Amino acid sequence: MKENDLSQAIQSHIKSALNNKTPLAIEGGNSKSFLGRKINIANKLDLSGHQGVVAYEPTELAITVRSGSKLKDVEELLLKNNQQFAFEPPAFGENATIGGMVAAGLSGPRRPYAGSVRDAVLGVKIINGKGEILEYGGRVMKNVAGYDVSRLMVGAMGTLGVLLEVSFKLQPKPQYSLTLSHTVSAETALKKMLGWRRKNTPVDATTWFDGNLYFRLSSSEQVVANAQKILGGEVINHADNFWSEIKNQQHHFFTQEKNIWRLSLPATLASTDKTAKELIEWDGQQRWLADDIPASEIRQYAEDLSGHATLFRAERSQNEPFHPLPGMLLKLHQQLKAALDPESIFNPGRMYKEL
Secondary structure, three states: OOOEOOHHHHHHHHHHHHHHOOOEEEEOOOOOOOOOOOOOOOOEEEOOOOEOEEEEEHHHOEEEEEOOOEHHHHHHHHHHOOEEOOOOOOOOOOOOEHHHHHHHOOOOOOHHHHOOHHHHEEEEEEEOOOOOEEEEEOOOOOOOOOOOHHHHOOOOOOOOOEEEEEEEEOEEOOOEEEEEEEEOOHHHHHHHHHHHHHOOOOEEEEEEEOOEEEEEEEEOHHHHHHHHHHHOOEEOOOHHHHHHHHHOOOOHHHHOOOOEEEEEOOOOOOOOOOHHHEEEEHHHOEEEEEOOOOHHHHHHHHHHOOOEEEEEEOOOOOOOOOOOOOHHHHHHHHHHHHHHOOOOOEOOOOOOOOO
């Protein structure tokens, strides 16, 4: 992995943009450029060269890396120490960066069992909309009083500040993993997944699609063997490839020439009238829908079930990607944007046109 600190050059670029009142489009590896609203901004701020490990102490289960560092390089380093990002981040490409991982805030199959990106962030170093370099949080786990700005950066799509460094807590890799499957309906699969969670089984990934429920057991070999006897199922070979395809949306469900919607719904929801068209993850909390149904219909459907819908990949749609914010929540977002980026130079309009 390269060691290249471009903090001062990045800060100079931002101050120049501020002086000229010119918005900036923040870029890293561009592996997630399909996410969010499209913004037409000529002035690019490329962070991909800002790389390197600032601090890594395996015994402390913590690491601090620069935002332009490639995700695959960091994961290779962690693997050498038998460690991992607990939230199993999707990459969507070889050039995925740590900054993009945090800005998108996306987690993979293990998220319901091990926490999200936000749960793993210990601290950040950023440049705010005034051109100031600021640090929030720390490099070790601790309680946080007041507004946790470091975690606000997660999922903000670069609209609140430019990430320079991020500190994460890590997790040891499981000693052993085994993936099994059952041929069941969506309704039965959802009941099984909810039951497994209540029984505290070593399940750490679930996916249902096209009549098949896939689930991964991770723990010591003996614990996994005991769970296999109780839960049953057919052993899936090359399981790492399967979960990688699900995580990085290379599974054929995601390659359909239709809009891909991400629905966040309550885990206790038994089934819906759209499950035949869905790929279900996270014990039912995350459901993917490949359909060209009007956005208003999908979003109303999600709201009626106490959830929300995101247009994740748009093949033939000009709809807003993110679920509309209620008035007071939108006002809160605008106030936060004004506090951290008062001139609105960072990725304006990337999440919502009002931001």
